[in-house]
Amino acid sequence: MRRHRGVALIIALLLVAIGTLVVAAMIDDGEMAMARTRNLLREQQAYSYARGLEAYAIEVLRRDQADGDPVDSRQDVWANALPPTDVPGGKIAGRLSDMNGCLNVNRLVQGSDVNAVERQRWDRLLQILKLDIGLTEAIIDWVDSDSTPLPRGAEDLSYLLLTPPYRAGNQPMRHVSELRLVRGIDAEVFAALEPHVCAAPADSALNVNTASLQVLMSLAPEMSEVVARRLYNEGRARYDSVDMLLSQLREAGLDPGDGSGLSVASSRFLAESVIDMDGIEIAYFSVIERKPAQPLQVVARSRGSF
Ligand SMILES: [Ca+2]
Ligand SMILES: [Ca+2]
DSSP states (O other): OHHHHHHHHHHHHHHHHHHHHHHHHHHHHHHHHHHHHHHHHHHHHHHHHHHHHHHHHHHHHHHHHHTTOOOOOOSSSGSSSSEEETTTTTTEEEEEHHHHHHHEGGSSSTTTTEHHHHHHHHHHHHHHOOTTTTTHHHHHHHHHOOOOOOOTTOHHHHHHHHOOOOOOSSSSSSSSSGGGOOOSHHHHHHHHGGEEOOOOOOOEEEEESSOOOHHHHHTSSEEEEHHHHHHGGGGGGSSEEEHHHHHHHHHHTTTOTTTEEEEESSSSSEEEEEEEEEEEEEEEEEEEEEETTOOOOEEEEEEEEO
């Protein structure tokens, strides 16, 4: 009899415990649903702000184009960042950077040929960054459409033996991070390269006004850092024409070639918006293309990172 009472008591306690759990779960569900709703609303609000900032960036770039000065440099109005600004629900901040101050991986190949001028620039950049010069050929092989490896290059056979196996791209890169797939480019090498290179359409030129010190150094053989620093002018370089830069290089006793693939203007810009809602930051990125006599257009968007 006593044993039966004991069992009944345990069952009663268990039922109470389960009942408490059910109520706790119901409360939790309610709060979760509210939190989810709040998060969704915040996310939509953040996205709307980001699209607003994107439209603002396009307008800034359109005005810059309309002012009649075809030169782009870090001293232009578009290069001024929008500092964190209070808005209903949080804070917004934004900045625009041009995407032409880099060696474009897709210019290494021209039709079925290697672009010799670009190739030399890449070789020099790798040397300046103290990386393996052989990487240039592996990158060319990744971008060129054939499957014949250059002497220090890498085509399908180099990648099919890996786990997991994959094939060479054999087409222009869509994003600079594709470089990580190329033989010899590990995380460390990529981190060293990334600030100086990009994967843009093949007709996208290198803007010498926004190039890094190392990219400027790659424009002529034997350029000393002292000369490059003078050209770089602590990031405030502003050449009105490529010829102006070339003549400065020649005056310094250097041979920069004919300046093919160089420009003093930019055609692609990265608009970055950081939206802070309730202390949670979300970054949005838009790639804006600006070409002469064409409407500006957004060609890519991403969230979190670009
Ligand atoms: Ca290839
Ligand atoms: Ca090849």
